[in-house]
Amino acid sequence: MSVDKDTVRRIAKLARLAVPETRLEPMAGELNSIFQWVEMLGEVNVEGVPAMTSVEAQKLKWREDKVTDGGRADELMINAPESTDHFFVVPKVVE
Amino acid sequence: MPPISSDLTAMTLAEARDAIKAKKISSKELTGAFVKAIEVGRPLNAFITEAGEQAMLMADASDRRIAKGEMGALEGLPLAIKDLFCTKGVRTTAASKILGNFVPPYESTVTQNLWDAGAVMLGKTNLDEFAMGSSNETSAFGPVFNPWRASNSNANLVPGGSSGGSSAAVAADLCLAATGTDTGGSIRQPAAVTGRVGLKPTYGRCSRFGIVAFASSLDQAGPMTKTVRDAAIMLKTMASVDAKDSTSVNLPVPDYEKLLEGGIKGLKVGIPKEYRIEGVPAEINALWTKGAEWMKAQGAEIVEVSLPHTKYALPTYYIVAPAECSSNLARYDGVRFGHRASGARDITDLYEKSRGEGFGAEVQRRILIGTYVLSAGYYDAYYARAQKLRTLIKRDFDQAFEKCDVLLTPTTPGPAFAVGAKTTDPLEMYLQDVFTVTVNLAGLPGISVPAGLTETGLPLGLQLIGKAFDEATLLRAAYAVETAADFKHSPAKWWNL
Amino acid sequence: MSAAGKSKNLKGETGEWEIVIGMEVHAQVSSQSKLFSGASTEFGAEPNNQVSFIDAGFPGMLPVINEKCVEQAVRTGLGLKAQINLRSLFDRKNYFYPDLPQGYQISQYKDPIVGEGEVFIDLKDGETIKVGIERLHLEQDAGKSLHDQHPDSSFVDLNRSGIALMEIVTKPHMRSSEEAAAFLKKLRAIVRYLGTCDGNMDEGSMRADVNVSVCKVGGYDEFRKTGSFKTLGTRCEIKNVNSMRFIAQAVEYEARRQIEVIEGGGTIQQETRLFDSRQGETRSMRSKEEAHDYRYFPDPDLLPLELDPAWVEAIKQTLPELPDEKKARFMALGLGAYDASVLVAERELADFYEEMAKGVDAKSAANWLNNEVLGRLNRDGLSITQVPVSAAANNAIIRMVADQTISGKIAKDLLDIVWTEGGDPKQVVEARGMKQVTDTGAIDAAIEAVIAANPAKVEEVKAKPKLAAWFVGQVMKQTGGKANPMAVNAALKTRLNLPDEG
Structure with a gap:
């Protein structure tokens, strides 16, 4: 399996990363060498092996249904690049 | 253990604790000495944010508590915090441009535990961007330099990574101890190449709440210290059962320091044969053999064990970690915090530009790898297969631990290398984690103990791996190795001139 | 009862077409706090005031599951007579959108908490149809983007972000917009009986996506026989149809559009479409459609969700009588199928009826409720919860008719009096000399x-x-x-x- 320039462009789009046109080709090369190395996993017979979903043998913690948070609209806006009236502001989204 | 030094900053955490308890020194004196040392140590670039003023205020508050007889476990002890832990009111960067001037309105559980125990924060240490790297060279705030230099050279070496700022700070006596995080070796590898102790606890032992996530199923916080005893002291406070982290485990935290000196008579030490890797320098293997002999001499039984899937660990890691990172880092989008690119045409443009400008090359590379391995048509071939491999790697350890109590391995495939030496080929850099990464994949605790010097005078570490949640035995074994190694070396303080 | 709905075929230029409909309903779980955070779920708060750092996707924040939401999902699953999966997983669904602060939605993809179940829907002619439930899973709601506040900007409010939703997915077992609407009505009744969702469509507590396809006559029967989707047409998903009324419009429009496309020599693209209630049409949502690749994987911040069978059993023991069971009981009392299904459609109505019918003839009580009480409510634009004359008072009136204290005609006058003036019916009868003369x-x-x-x-x-x-x-x-x-x-x-x- 080999990654080409178009694939890099496609996954960069999925990842919302602006990768300059001139970086696409070199990035494809870098990814290819990594994926070639990873190919060795293909040697292992994994039939019947369950995929790990958690490294711990622990039960998921459950929380009581109580309101313990909120009322912090001011704090939420402190780090916002743009906000108004406790809303986060982004360029107009067209649906 | 070195004796109490006239230089306050050369003390171990335990020594400083005892000195404060005995009222031989105040927290302010101690903290002041470190604040000064950090200023002098700026050429190392170990800190992204120095918090000297705040540190002195915390020390003052601590001294007042001490005067009232209120002593926490870490009362008045100045620590450095990896800049991946969110600290309330103090800028937290993850060494990335994307976080901009992010000031968290909350505190991570681990650091909160430290402050609750009376510790003092000196500042936030440098790291590889989002903890992705093994040399601290991917930081948006510049590389950190290893306090150590080879005996025959003045070239700057890397301090390991990703917790390179913390390792450098501990080795250069810029703090008593530091926190680190370890996703593939990021505590143990930098500790090894700076001649100090680094402990990665069992996954779930320390809360991940408030730590900027890299790869959630692998990340674990741990201490970076001068001695094994100090690691035991730090872990006791850092670890907790946290209702805010679903993966934090519901087990009491033992007093590791008390259990340290039990000796290792009868302890079964496994030597995994697959860790003899081609291309690893002979002095590494020689040190490994020596380590086994030290332990045997103290009454441990050495057994050979097999971890057959070892060679698949790194490629497995380089699927799992990027996959998780690609999702974890989606929240850095320039909307609610962090860097926002200017002049975006629309929302997609805003995302792409902000992220393109904000993330460095290695982070972008891993996001792309992760996005690719999770994408339609590739999930089964990569991610699903990697998670199956993880099951096999964990089974290897389970089987090995039927025959032994701890495992002994080298920590790194070599000593600290020169800045820039491995930045051209990502794969070469990734190989730094060859001995450490298996431990993260299996969620086990591991510790690196300084064990010797190379011919050119650079430190090397030995790694001990324990059973899940058996940090007590692990630390006891590490203490035995430390005692036998009697590593008393410190770097020449070349930045002090 | 029939296993499959009756197709209301549409005539095209090349012959008759069958409509096939499946639904995905998002029902907001009734809980105090959000699925993975302690922020409130209450409707109508000030912008971003019910948001924790977890809901806003801040660095280092971690989800911790709300036990109530798990219980509500299980309760709903039991109410749908569905398989409860004792082990389920949470996955991340990755995509970028301003109202999705984490950059992913925590959902359940491969292993949902609830598996196959069924819902019986009641049609006007008294017939009952079984609609298969494919699955039910828990997931986080997204926030809300406001696009009409500023000419160049959208405003993001995360109050809804992280609220627990149950996504309930049906099999493609509905054949007309009436059946689709009847399904949604019935599902709404069930979750309201269970107390797991308030079913309030105006506040967005229940939202439906409708999957519509058309096929040539016979294609559906073939599908039901073989289970193969090959004989069905390509489906389009119509997003957020948020009222019962719009379902019919959206389905009709979409089916006709698809027939036109196919008969014009085109093919249907599987896509997401938005229903525009003002224009009464569906529109392609290219913006959301572009490069769909959600890259699902198990959320490493959460462990598998494991349920204790005894816990599930305990929930089962607390299930209320559900509409179907109630309907059967009402029918056994002598009510017709249609009357009974109308009465059980709302839990409050059924409860009112039951109290009103205590000790009197079931049928006459039903007639009284349908003709007199509901007629007046309808006239006054009131709901059953706002009824001015209590069930007990109505019961008293019916009893007075039954024991011939008053006549049927007087009973209606009496209801009018207490409806507008209030008062105890018996006292009113006494005071105003309305007793029937038997002397x-x-x-x-x-x-x-x-x-x-x-x-x-x-x-x-x-x-x-x-x-x-x-x-x-x-x-x-x-x-x-x-x-x-x-x-x-x-x-x-x-x-x-x-x-x-x-």
Whole structure:
């Protein structure tokens, strides 16, 4: 399996990363060498092996249904690049 | 253990604790000495944010508590915090441009535990961007330099990574101890190449709440210290059962320091044969053999064990970690915090530009790898297969631990290398984690103990791996190795001139 | 009952087409706090005031699951007679959108908490149809983007971000917009009975995505026989159809559009479409469609969700009587299928009925409720929860009719009085002298008066005994409606020597 320039462009789009046109080709090369190395996993017979979903043998913690948070609209806006009236502001989204 | 030094900053955490308890020194004196040392140590670039003023205020508050007889476990002890832990009111960067001037309105559980125990924060240490790297060279705030230099050279070496700022700070006596995080070796590898102790606890032992996530199923916080005893002291406070982290485990935290000196008579030490890797320098293997002999001499039984899937660990890691990172880092989008690119045409443009400008090359590379391995048509071939491999790697350890109590391995495939030496080929850099990464994949605790010097005078570490949640035995074994190694070396303080 | 719905075929230029409909319903879980954070779920708060750092996707924040939401999902699953999966997983669904702060939605993809179940829907003609449930899973709601506040910007409010939703997915078992609407109505009734979702569509507590496809006649039957989707057409998903009324419009429009495309030589692209209620049409949502690749993987911040079978069983023990069971019980009491299904559609209505029908004839109570109470509510634009006359008061009225204290006609007048003026029906009857007259002396006097005033009619009725009804009416009038009609009838027969049958 080999990654080409178009694939890099496609996954960069999925990842919302602006990768300059001139970086696409070199990035494809870098990814290819990594994926070639990873190919060795293909040697292992994994039939019947369950995929790990958690490294711990622990039960998921459950929380009581109580309101313990909120009322912090001011704090939420402190780090916002743009906000108004406790809303986060982004360029107009067209649906 | 070195004796109490006239230089306050050369003390171990335990020594400083005892000195404060005995009222031989105040927290302010101690903290002041470190604040000064950090200023002098700026050429190392170990800190992204120095918090000297705040540190002195915390020390003052601590001294007042001490005067009232209120002593926490870490009362008045100045620590450095990896800049991946969110600290309330103090800028937290993850060494990335994307976080901009992010000031968290909350505190991570681990650091909160430290402050609750009376510790003092000196500042936030440098790291590889989002903890992705093994040399601290991917930081948006510049590389950190290893306090150590080879005996025959003045070239700057890397301090390991990703917790390179913390390792450098501990080795250069810029703090008593530091926190680190370890996703593939990021505590143990930098500790090894700076001649100090680094402990990665069992996954779930320390809360991940408030730590900027890299790869959630692998990340674990741990201490970076001068001695094994100090690691035991730090872990006791850092670890907790946290209702805010679903993966934090519901087990009491033992007093590791008390259990340290039990000796290792009868302890079964496994030597995994697959860790003899081609291309690893002979002095590494020689040190490994020596380590086994030290332990045997103290009454441990050495057994050979097999971890057959070892060679698949790194490629497995380089699927799992990027996959998780690609999702974890989606929240850095320039909307609610962090860097926002200017002049975006629309929302997609805003995302792409902000992220393109904000993330460095290695982070972008891993996001792309992760996005690719999770994408339609590739999930089964990569991610699903990697998670199956993880099951096999964990089974290897389970089987090995039927025959032994701890495992002994080298920590790194070599000593600290020169800045820039491995930045051209990502794969070469990734190989730094060859001995450490298996431990993260299996969620086990591991510790690196300084064990010797190379011919050119650079430190090397030995790694001990324990059973899940058996940090007590692990630390006891590490203490035995430390005692036998009697590593008393410190770097020449070349930045002090 | 039939296993499959009845297709309401549409005529195209090349022949008849069948409509096939499946639904994905997002039902907001009734809980105090969010699925993975302690922020409130209450509707209508100030912007971003019910948001924790977890809901806003801040660095280092971690999800911790709300036990109530798990319980509600299980309860709903049990109510849908569905398989409860004792082990389920949370996955991340990755995509970028301003109202999705984490950059992913925590959902359940491969291993949902609830598996296959069923819902029976009641149609107007009394027929019942089974709609298969494919699955139910828990997931986080997204926030809200406001696009109309500023010419160049959208505003993001995360109050809804992280609220627990149950996504309930049906099999493609519906065949007309009526069935789709009936399904949604029934599902709404079930979750409201269970108390797991308030079903409030205006506040967005229940939102439906409708999957519509068309196929040539026979294609659906083939699908039901073989289970193969090959004989069905390509489906389009119509997003956020947020009222019962719009479902019919959206389905009709979309089916006709698809037929036109196919008959025009085109093919249907599987896509997401938005229903525009103003234009009454569906529109392609290219913006959301672009490069769909959600890159699902298990959320490493959460462990598998494991349920104790005893815990599930305990929830089962607390399930209320559900609409189908209630309907069956009502029918056993003598109600018709349709009447019963109307009564059980709303839990409050069914409860009202049950209290109202205590100790009286089920059928007459149902008629009273349908004709008198619901008629007046409808007239006044009120819901059953706002009814001015309590169930107990209605019960008292029905009892007075049954024991002949008042006549049916007086009962209606009485209801009007207590409806507008309030008061205890019994006291009103006493105070206003509305009791039915059974005193034969008074009735006889009235009869004599009517006979005296209408001698000609007396002769007529002797020839045509059926005209006796006219006399009864006159006597009732004479007594102001209070005379017992049965007693009047009997007295008239005796007085005029009429035969028994007549």
